[in-house]
Amino acid sequence: MSDRTDKIREVARKWLADGTVEAVVGWEQGTYREKCSPVLVRKPEDADRLLFNDRCTNNLMTYLKRDPVRGMEKVGVVAKGCDIKSLIGLLQESQVEREKVMVLAVTCEGVKKDDGTVPIKCQACDVNTPTFYDEIVGEKVASNPDPEARFKDLEKLDAMTPAERNSFWREELDKCIRCYACRQACPLCICSRCIAEKNQPQWVETSPHPRGNFSWNLVRAYHLAGRCVECEACETACPVNIPLMLLNRAMARTVKGAFDYEAGKDPEVQPPLRTFNLDDDNSFIL
Amino acid sequence: MPHMTLDRTDLPSLAEALAGQGRRLVLPVREGQELFYREGADPAQLDLSSIPKNSIKEFLFPKCEKILEYEYSGNDVIIEDVAPDAKPTVIFCARPCDAASLPVVEPLWNWDYKDKFFNERREQTLVVTYACRTAPDEACFCVSVGLSPSSDQGSDVMLYGVDESTVAVRLVSPKGQEQEEVFAKFKKGEASDEALEGFAKEGDESLAHRKPLDKVKGWLEEHFEDPLWEDKAFRCIGCGTCTFLCPTCHCFDIQDESVFDAGCRLKNWDGCQFSLFTLHTSGHNPRDTQPKRYRQRIYHKYAIYPEKFGKTLCTGCGRCVAYCPVNLSLYDVVATAQERAEKGE
Ligand code: SF4
Numbered sequence A: 001m002s003d004r005t006d007k008i009r010e011v012a013r014k015w016l017a018d019g020t021v022e023a024v025v026g027w028e029q030g031t032y033r034e035k036c037s038p039v040l041v042r043k044p045e046d047a048d049r050l051l052f053n054d055r056c057t058n059n060l061m062t063y064l065k066r067d068p069v070r071g072m073e074k075v076g077v078v079a080k081g082c083d084i085k086s087l088i089g090l091l092q093e094s095q096v097e098r099e100k101v102m103v104l105a106v107t108c109e110g111v112k113k114d115d116g117t118v119p120i121k122c123q124a125c126d127v128n129t130p131t132f133y134d135e136i137v138g139e140k141v142a143s144n145p146d147p148e149a150r151f152k153d154l155e156k157l158d159a160m161t162p163a164e165r166n167s168f169w170r171e172e173l174d175k176c177i178r179c180y181a182c183r184q185a186c187p188l189c190i191c192s193r194c195i196a197e198k199n200q201p202q203w204v205e206t207s208p209h210p211r212g213n214f215s216w217n218l219v220r221a222y223h224l225a226g227r228c229v230e231c232e233a234c235e236t237a238c239p240v241n242i243p244l245m246l247l248n249r250a251m252a253r254t255v256k257g258a259f260d261y262e263a264g265k266d267p268e269v270q271p272p273l274r275t276f277n278l279d280d281d282n283s284f285i286l
Numbered sequence B: 001m002p003h004m005t006l007d008r009t010d011l012p013s014l015a016e017a018l019a020g021q022g023r024r025l026v027l028p029v030r031e032g033q034e035l036f037y038r039e040g041a042d043p044a045q046l047d048l049s050s051i052p053k054n055s056i057k058e059f060l061f062p063k064c065e066k067i068l069e070y071e072y073s074g075n076d077v078i079i080e081d082v083a084p085d086a087k088p089t090v091i092f093c094a095r096p097c098d099a100a101s102l103p104v105v106e107p108l109w110n111w112d113y114k115d116k117f118f119n120e121r122r123e124q125t126l127v128v129t130y131a132c133r134t135a136p137d138e139a140c141f142c143v144s145v146g147l148s149p150s151s152d153q154g155s156d157v158m159l160y161g162v163d164e165s166t167v168a169v170r171l172v173s174p175k176g177q178e179q180e181e182v183f184a185k186f187k188k189g190e191a192s193d194e195a196l197e198g199f200a201k202e203g204d205e206s207l208a209h210r211k212p213l214d215k216v217k218g219w220l221e222e223h224f225e226d227p228l229w230e231d232k233a234f235r236c237i238g239c240g241t242c243t244f245l246c247p248t249c250h251c252f253d254i255q256d257e258s259v260f261d262a263g264c265r266l267k268n269w270d271g272c273q274f275s276l277f278t279l280h281t282s283g284h285n286p287r288d289t290q291p292k293r294y295r296q297r298i299y300h301k302y303a304i305y306p307e308k309f310g311k312t313l314c315t316g317c318g319r320c321v322a323y324c325p326v327n328l329s330l331y332d333v334v335a336t337a338q339e340r341a342e343k344g345e
């Protein structure tokens, strides 16, 4: 791990010194427990703040669509394979210009959550060694041969009757306090003004009552269908512990079944729910 | 004066006895890896191993509450007041930083307008606090804002887990003293004032590494524009977790929801970390970037509120430190301000 830290610093220092990039977004040591924290490094001498370890959980791509990074001519970003999936999503949707980003990829054996457990995305990771980057650091790391293992958790939802599933979600979504941490943490929630914030007319009730919470959480999930790259940032941020990844993975599995498509893989392919082809399968229309 | 003691194993029965008098019962229980204060939880599940993730705020200031009803009738609107949905409540085993948030926010709810919704709930709530023997989490910094792990601010009754099996009781407020009989039924022995002082000392010592923050207000008044804000708050993603988990954050939004010609007005939690919070109808936003919004949160807590109400709008519970998804620690930011003030920077 420390080897990767050294190399990240070295590359970042070089990029900053020779003017390749204006700044580098990476992780630095946090101050609470073992946490790491996002950092924006602008000067070569500050490159030593950067590091990589198994507590670098944040998906830094979310900063590409925010100030001040959004306005920069060219920016470097340190990224794990799963973070790069969201960059691919941003490129597909023309949210980021490829020439403006320098990807400093890092190979990864998996991260740990705050509670010490290993996230499902890491248990079933297929991008431990990234393939899309400008520069890569770290030894090659083998991936799980069965990435669909991540859908295992959905079996408990599948086993429920529709009524049971409805009450399961009612109970979970009742907890929602409408902080929108899920949206803010998501690298692919790209609307500069979310539909939940539009009030002329008000499409989604902003009140955290059961009806409002259902509307919000379903809108969020649907807008990410076929776009969510399963980075788990939303679920990690949710302060009331709603299992948002169950919703997201159910969507991902459906999209995979219907369109044989997985988000975040190929920047040249368009997500199915954003495209229309005359020869699309229409057989489901009565 | 000696204080009665009880067996720790009797705490669930004590909770039930207090609730038995027609009160709704709120207590901390475990859900997965974390604790939450929950209404109606089984007292046998009482879990005192750490500080809950939510604060007690939601039981006095719920996330969504109806404040009036209306109906259109021809050209008129008929407005009906609604009574606060306040029930007698016991919050059992609140942490001192949560209990202390109540006297902090009381002046706000009673400033130019007396908020009957908060006040009636406050009136009907009995706060039984479980003092922290030592700080339960690395994020705790109550001592920095003039409180302590055994502070009794805002509490009606204090419980001190003086050893593995014994809990000492101190009836603090008149409301707490009214409950003497209920507690007396569980009495097993006595503890001296000295024992409680020793307990408090141990708590204070566990936070000896935390700085006093007495110079922060003065520093803030001079440093509205400072590189610190962008350096620290660049990372803030505006998720609102800090404001919603905070026991003292109290901003709300008013929403009217109607079906055809009748509806109600709701008061919902809101937070200063959202871009919409200060967006004017003209399109102008005085806090148009996240560092400005983050700075506002610090100013409100450590400069504006103290100026207006003489109290820091923070009890050092550490939730915004522990749960910020990008580890932007409020303590770090205010401790940096304190340090710079000490150095005269
Ligand atoms: S999903 Fe893969 S790349 Fe991402 S943190 Fe886990 S192991 Fe690393």
Ligand code: SF4
Binding pocket: A175, A176, A177, A178, A179, A180, A181, A182, A183, A217, A237, A238, A239, A240, A241, A242
């Ligand atoms: S993060 Fe959780 S509580 Fe907040 S809006 Fe999203 S689902 Fe609701």
Ligand code: SF4
Binding pocket: B242, B245, B246, B247, B248, B249, B301, B313, B314, B315, B316, B317, B318, B319, B320, B321, B330
């Ligand atoms: S500002 Fe942070 S530490 Fe202070 S009371 Fe609020 S959540 Fe707790």
Ligand code: SF4
Binding pocket: B235, B236, B237, B238, B239, B240, B241, B242, B243, B273, B294, B320, B323, B324, B325, B326, B327, B328
């Ligand atoms: S919890 Fe952290 S990221 Fe979220 S609004 Fe607060 S400071 Fe910003």
